[in-house]
Amino acid sequence: MMVKKLSVAMTALLLCLGLVACGGDDDSAAGGEGKLTFAGWGGTTQENIDKAWLQPYAKESGVAVTQDSPVDYGKVKQMVDAKNVIWDVFEAGSDFGLDENDSLTPMDCDIVACGDFDGGPIPLYKYGVPMFTFSVVLTYNTDALTQAPTSWADFFDTKKFPGKRAVYNGVPGALQGLLDTALIQDGVDPADLYPLDVDRALKKLDSIKDDIVFYSDFGQCTQLVGSGEAVMGNCYQGRDLTAMDEGQPIDFIWSGQVIYADYLMVPKGAPNQDEAMKLIAYITSAEHNGDFAKLQAYGPANPKTELSPDLAAKMPTSNVMPGADAPVIVDDKWWNDNLESVTQKWNAWAS
Amino acid sequence: MNAGLFSRTIAVVVALLLAAPTIVIAATSFTSGVIITFPPKGFSMRWYEEIFGDRAWRDAFVTSFTTGILAAVIAMVIGTLLAFMAARGRLVPRSLVATLAMTPMIVPLVVAGIGFYMAYVHTSLYNHITSLALAHAMLGVPFCFLNVLAALTAVDPRVEEAASICGAGKLTVIATVTVPLVLPSAVAGGLFAFVTSWDEVVVATLLATPTLRTLPILFLSQLREGLEPSTSAAATVITLLTIVLLVIAGLLSRRQRGRST
Amino acid sequence: MSGRDSGVAEVTDLAAVGIRRAGRPGIDFWTLLGTPAMLVVLVAFGVPLFMVVYKSATDPGLVNYTDVMGDPVFRKSLFKTIEIAVAATLAALLLGYPYAYVMARSGRWMRSFLLVALMVSFWTSLLIRTFAWQVLLQNTGVINTELKRLGLIDTPLPIIRNEFAALVGMTQMLAPFLILAVYALIRAIPPELEQAAMGMGARRSTMFRTVVLPLSMPGVAAGCVLVFVLALGFYITPQVLGGPSERMVGQSIAEAVHAFVRPGLACAMAVILLLLVGLVLAATARFMRLSDILKMGSMSE
Known part of the structure; x- marks a missing residue:
């Protein structure tokens, strides 16, 4: 019985195809030069x-x-x-x-x-x-935290700022900056970051691992922080600004931003x-x-x-802070040469 | 003979679990807010207005539907022919035919996807809807093959013999006896093939080009950005539309049966 | 791969039943018709599959395999993939079997309800359902918020970004396949058989064990193999709902293609996954007639 119903269903679908296909190709790209x-x-x-x-x-x-x-x-x-x-x-x-x-x-x-x-x-x-x-910035939920963080040091301070941290774990290229930041917070001079000591960076991240919420696409970061699922995260500043315009309880700091292009x-x-x-x-x-x-x-x-x-007030390049709050400069060449080995280490650490 | 209370309870709970995601999505599509929350904030139809005005959704719907139907038809033809060949052909070893027809079912999608892409990019099919339809058709072949093969085993050979004894030619027997006997099974297999194509994202993403963007591809890009209520609205419309089509088809079939008996 | 061959032999048996024994010798009509179809599959599916195997060994070379197997993350994900697939299959069976049974053995109202729930879920996009589970399970999601509001919990239950969440999502998506396979078989069992058994004094549990269960076994086997094999290839749902530990082989493959631009490496992983599927089918073929499994893949009757 079921088969019979299905057969007629299929025929109906086929008929619909005829209609849709004929109606679908009505316009082609306008021919220009x-x-x-x-x-x-x-x-x-x-x-x-x-x-x-x-x-x-x-x-x-x-x-x-x-x-x-x-x-x-x-x-x-x-x-x-x-x-x-x-x-x-x-x-x-x-x-x-x-x-x-x-x-x-x-x-x-x-x-x-x-x-x-x-x-x-x-x-x-x-x-x-x-x-x-654009840049990745320390983003936080303004409802969940009683005081606002002022630098990435607060990101690693789970006593003063208890709660989950949203951390990116998607395509490998986007790890750039996070490891750099961890090393700087571990006391490495920003001028001597490269070649990156990946193991040391992961060790530093170990100190907050229990509080990390991993997300796999940058769009999720703002959502996680905005909903209070996490209290802080490393999110895109552009998305943060959109979320702030929508009235979500979100803010971010320019200190230690990682500028990308x-x-x-x-x-x-x-x-x-x-x-x-x-x-x-x-x-x-x-x-x-x-x-x-x-x-x-x-x-x-x-x-x-x-x-x-x-407009300039919202842009990464017009918000470069001095001294310890300066943006993190990522060495593209080093990352391109080492992407696979770093990713392997990262995945082994994260999973 | 009815099922016991215990199993009925389990069934109802499972039914709720099965339907829960769809209910959530349908509910969130009526929110008046800009982000997805549950329960939704307020009620509005704004997201439905948005998707009906959006070309990207309409184009993707047409592409998905066309691909699905093409894939289902190709899979039905190939699966049916292979089933007959396996059951009745004498030249090629049956095991060979069966292996060939069944392999697409056991190859994980991501494996098949890489293969399709690496092979099709070298041909002129690439950047054309036939590339995706053909790839999806291959994924649908096992369903059609199995269904028809099962139906063939149920066909009493004496029915066909009777027809030919009565003087019908070979082609007449096939057209008037054999085909009608296996057609429902082939169509059921085709329906599976259609669903497979309709909801397939791994192969589709790899073969996608500017003119070849299916609904799942749109869904995936939205999922990566964080879904918007408009996506919920689109998903709800699509689910509803599919079900309505099937119900209409069911009613049509009932009426047809009513006539024939 | 010998397992697959023996499995194929079983399908062949199935095919043999359909042979028209009284066929006249001469031109083999069905072979003539089927050959073009075979060629299409060989070209459209066989060639791509061959390219995967070929690239895995030549681009740049067999070093792909040593690279892949030397990567502890990949080895871990291989075991995790198997573990999650087994768990999802078991969960689908435990929840799906009663569902199929009730759907086959209850009144019109109940059956319609179950069928509608099944179909509504089946026809909603997998990706969309993945997202919906996120809305349901996350710390600020529906379940945790409601439990908190009712005062049952203080801190959110850990039901997102772990194996549990990945399993919930995957089971919900895969169970319908098993339900359909089992349902087809139970429907085929005459209810009179069960009535007779109970009429002769068998308890419900005994009747179930001795009548229904054995007769529906092929459907169970078919559904389980189908669910398991499909689960092996899943990766988007576990990636979104699970944590970093719920890393499936499929995700590694996709990453090797998209980000590292190393198709050879991706192909080597793909071949390993393929071998895994082959092993499963071989093992299954040892214990049951594959023809029964495959027969049940269909929804007819």
Whole structure:
């Protein structure tokens, strides 16, 4: 009996397919002078990238921009190896080979204003131009804590600040900064951090291990702290600001922030390389690099970009504190060379 | 013969556990707040308005549905043919046919996913819906194969013999006797294949391209960001829609049966 | 892999029953029809699978295997994967069997209720259900908040970010497969058999042990193998609901692909996971007729 019902159910579904499939292909991408595909990490950030840069650029240049997400380094490599590349520009962290990488096309400094980045806080690499900066900051729940923490020392002080700490345990690249911070709190001079003493950093983290709540995606951090599931966490400042706007009981400190940048890269053999470089030039130009900051608190990476004072107040690079509160500077090259071994040690420690 | 009180109690508790996540999601979709809390804050339909106005959800729905149906149809055809070959073919050893048809069921998704990606990226299927439909169809083949094989074992060969004795040609026998006998099983297998595809995220993420984004891919990216009430709303709509489709199908089948008897 | 072969032999027996013995010799019609289907599967599934095995040994070389097995985290996750899969299977069986039995042996109202609960859950996305469990189980989640409000607990129960949470989620997602497999078989047992047994004075428990249980064993076996094999490949749900200790092999594989860009390493892990599945099936085939298991994978009747 059941079978008979199912068979008719299936037929009905098939009929629906006909309807949906016919109704589905009503519109194709508007044909312009050129086209290109941008891939980002997805989510709200990519929606804002679209609003701040991709749509205005498409309007201005007549180029049709399609989007994809999420970025996946393994996919980039496979596409390039198979010579079947469908991305022209993609967003990546500093953990995807910036100075040497067989899968990427070098930046064309005739099109991109590479000179703008000389001496800036975020370096430009052979295969990537930084698009925006953001930072990981000590975030805390304002309801759960009677006094506000003032530095990362308080993060490791479970007596004075009892409660759970949200700590990232997702993709390996994002461990950058946490180990650095642990070492600084263990007494290492920030100038002598590298090469990192991973074992010592993990030992320091051992002291709070019982109070750690691991999360696997940065979006969860703000949720964990905002809901009071954890009292502190190492969250993205941009998400914190959004949550604060929504009225969640959250605040954060700039002391010891870890500043990151996301980069724009072009896979080797991208179908529209020239268009790709032009889009990168547009996004990273002094004129447009700050457009994103109006939508989301991620700062411009181009040091020549100027922001209005109230926007600048939210950006990592305008909140650099002196002395012991200074931002943690991560050595990208060391991390790229040691990512696998560090991750192995970390996973062994965490699990 | 009814089940005892003890097992009935367990069953009811398990039923609540099974339905609990769906209930939570449905409830949170009506919140008027911007984050997911349970019980929800206030009542509003704002998240439903948001998803119906959002192209990404609509496109993903169409992509998921098309992929699922294509995968189910391909799986039904291949699974059925292989089942007949295993049961009645004489040239190829049956064990070989059965191994081939069953392997996709026992290969963990993440393993199959890597393979599909590494192989398909070299072909022109890549970046086209057929790549995902074909991959999903492979995952559905074992269901169809098993179902049809089971039905074939139940078919009394004498029915077909009777038909041919009565003068029907071989093709006529197949079309009028054999196919109707196994069709329901093939369709049931196809339904499983559809569900497999509809809810599959590991292979889909690997094969995803700008034009090929299914609902689970959207769900996963939302899950990584922290879900919003709009995701709850989308999930609720999709669950409801699926169930409504099945109920309509069930009613149609009842009416059809009513006519035939 | 010999186990899989013997398993296949069982399927063959099943197939043999369906053979049309009176078939005329001559052109083999069904082989002719089936060959293209076979080729499609070989190309669309066989080639990808072959590439996984090939890459694991050549990209850059067999060193992948020594690397993988030398990694204590991977070895640990391998055992954890097996442990969680076994536990999830047992839980699915303990909760699913009574469910299937009641669904097959009760009045219309009860049956509809159980069927609706099953289907509602079955048709809700796995990812969404994972998230819902998070909402239910976390310290500030529904369960803990309510218990606290009722004054039953002071500190939140530890029901998130541990093996318990991972198991709750996985069991809820996998139990329906087992329920369907068992239900199909119990439905096929004539209720009169049970009535007869009890009419002749058997107690309910005796009747169950001697009539229902043996007749439904194939469904139990089918469901368990299905659940176990599916569980081995799970990783998103345990990652979200479990803690860092609930690390499954699938997660390591995904990481090796996405983050390290070492497909060879990922493929070596994949082959090891595949061998594990093969072992399970081989062991199962020793104890029961695989044909029965596979037959029950279907929902028909």
